[in-house]
Amino acid sequence: MSEEYALALKLLGVGMITVFLILLLVVVFGNVIIRLVNKYFPEAEKVLPTDTGKGINRKKLAAITAAVNMATRGKGKITNIEKL
Amino acid sequence: MTAFQAIFEHPSVLLMLLIGSVLLYLGIRKKYEPLLLVPIAFGIILANLPGGQMGVVPGESIELGKEHFMNLFEIAHKFGIMNFLYYALIKTGLLPPLIFMGVGALTDFGPMLRNLRLAFFGAAAQIGIFTVFLAAIALGFTPREAGSLGIIGGADGPTAIYTTIKLAPHLLGPIAIAAYSYMSLVPVIIPMVVRGLVSKNELKINMKEQDKLFPPKHKIKNLKLVKILFPISMIIVIAILVPTATPLLGMLFFGNLVKEIGSTVGRLTDAATTTIMNSATIFLGLTVGATMTAKVFLEPKTLGIIVGGFLAFAISIAGGIVAVKVYNVFSKKKINPLVGATGLSAVPMASRVANEIALKHDSGNHILQYCMASNISGVIGSAVAAGVLMTFLA
Numbered sequence: 265m266s267e268e269y270a271l272a273l274k275l276l277g278v279g280m281i282t283v284f285l286i287l288l289l290v291v292v293f294g295n296v297i298i299r300l301v302n303k304y305f306p307e308a309e310k311v312l313p314t315d316t317g318k319g320i321n322r323k324k325l326a327a328i329t330a331a332v333n334m335a336t337r338g339k340g341k342i343t344n345i346e347k348l
Numbered sequence: 349m350t351a352f353q354a355i356f357e358h359p360s361v362l363l364m365l366l367i368g369s370v371l372l373y374l375g376i377r378k379k380y381e382p383l384l385l386v387p388i389a390f391g392i393i394l395a396n397l398p399g400g401q402m403g404v405v406p407g408e409s410i411e412l413g414k415e416h417f418m419n420l421f422e423i424a425h426k427f428g429i430m431n432f433l434y435y436a437l438i439k440t441g442l443l444p445p446l447i448f449m450g451v452g453a454l455t456d457f458g459p460m461l462r463n464l465r466l467a468f469f470g471a472a473a474q475i476g477i478f479t480v481f482l483a484a485i486a487l488g489f490t491p492r493e494a495g496s497l498g499i500i501g502g503a504d505g506p507t508a509i510y511t512t513i514k515l516a517p518h519l520l521g522p523i524a525i526a527a528y529s530y531m532s533l534v535p536v537i538i539p540m541v542v543r544g545l546v547s548k549n550e551l552k553i554n555m556k557e558q559d560k561l562f563p564p565k566h567k568i569k570n571l572k573l574v575k576i577l578f579p580i581s582m583i584i585v586i587a588i589l590v591p592t593a594t595p596l597l598g599m600l601f602f603g604n605l606v607k608e609i610g611s612t613v614g615r616l617t618d619a620a621t622t623t624i625m626n627s628a629t630i631f632l633g634l635t636v637g638a639t640m641t642a643k644v645f646l647e648p649k650t651l652g653i654i655v656g657g658f659l660a661f662a663i664s665i666a667g668g669i670v671a672v673k674v675y676n677v678f679s680k681k682k683i684n685p686l687v688g689a690t691g692l693s694a695v696p697m698a699s700r701v702a703n704e705i706a707l708k709h710d711s712g713n714h715i716l717q718y719c720m721a722s723n724i725s726g727v728i729g730s731a732v733a734a735g736v737l738m739t740f741l742a
Contacts (some may be wrong), residue, residue: 268485268491269482269485269486271485271491271740272478272481272482272485272491272494273482274740275478275481275495275736275737275740276478276479276481276482278736278740279474279477279478279733279736279737280471280474280475280478282589282590282732282733282736283471283474283729283732283733283736284468284471284472285589286471286585286586286589286590286728286729286732287467287468287470287471287725287728287729287732288468289582289585289586289589290460290464290467290582290725290728291464291465291467291468293578293581293582293585294460294461294464294467294574294578295464295566297574297577297578297581298461298566298568298574299566301568301569301570301573301574301577302566302567302568302569302570305570305573306569306570307569307570307572307573
């Protein structure tokens, strides 16, 4: 039985250290990827008009764009927005 | 030939039929994880109908000699189709990784990538797994059984099933039931643990205000590319360090990769999240339910699994909360302890529950995306914990 307790305590230590280590690597690698992408492959920021002139503000336009992208899997393009 | 005589000889099957019916009620009426609970409950009923040949037989029954087993045709011929399904799909460990592929294709790592440091709380919340592992050994479970019991604390159904298949397949039914029942009880268990450990002032910590006071150092300038590179690099790193976690995390990251690639592989994403995942869920539920024959389920160990599973769950939630509290002692930028409470898996229900609690205390405190960060890292954390258990015990 004492052998089993020793195994359990060992696993408690090794298990928690491993989980922390892996998630530390997730954080480190995530940060490295973000920095490399920011440096070498940054995407040009999309400048949205503050107001489209048709009573649709920037936030609503962003929401509509996101919804269209989601529904059309990025293939759709918004050419005109009209209030019904 | 009817089954009346068999029922008179083994009346315990009636109790199992009742348990199956109660679980069906919980799944259909109360909507407790219905996608899994309904097939599991129906599998229990099928398995306990005498003469139906739908109950899964123990591994020894198909063993012909040392490490020599019946082939699938022989299993189907002698023990029926449910055993064919069980030994082909479950015993081989096939279905949990397939479900993980679907989970990956439904998961957005974006919130975690935007708040990477919150991933640590997904690690802290795995403490319940190893604590209950220790406690279960003290209660007389074998190390392999204790490992399967502890993994319930990861709050991840496929991970719990996969680990149990590898370590203690005879406990598969009760462990699957306990894991999915407690996952469906997340809206009850998280508030209960939070009430005991977190003060009202802590619950009011506004994460967005903290972000304004201490803005993140790096803004992601090309999120789509980061999301594509992340699963590829992570699986290589994790598989090198914990190879036993590769079947689960490999499929999770593959599913996530096809999702992030977008429309060019849209059909793969659709297949992973609908056809494959739904089929896998049906067969997983039915066959896991079919392992719960009266002889296997009506054992004192089942009660131990139900109590131990709850403790593993509660300790995991508490572990995440305590980790946040410790972090807050040393950091100027405070974190709402509810973020730690979501460090176990149970995505996205745990995050939704935590967000609702935060909104109750401050109607402007939307913490969902922060909770999702630790919640998603909890999926990785529990799969890694399972990998560690399998490495040492299998």
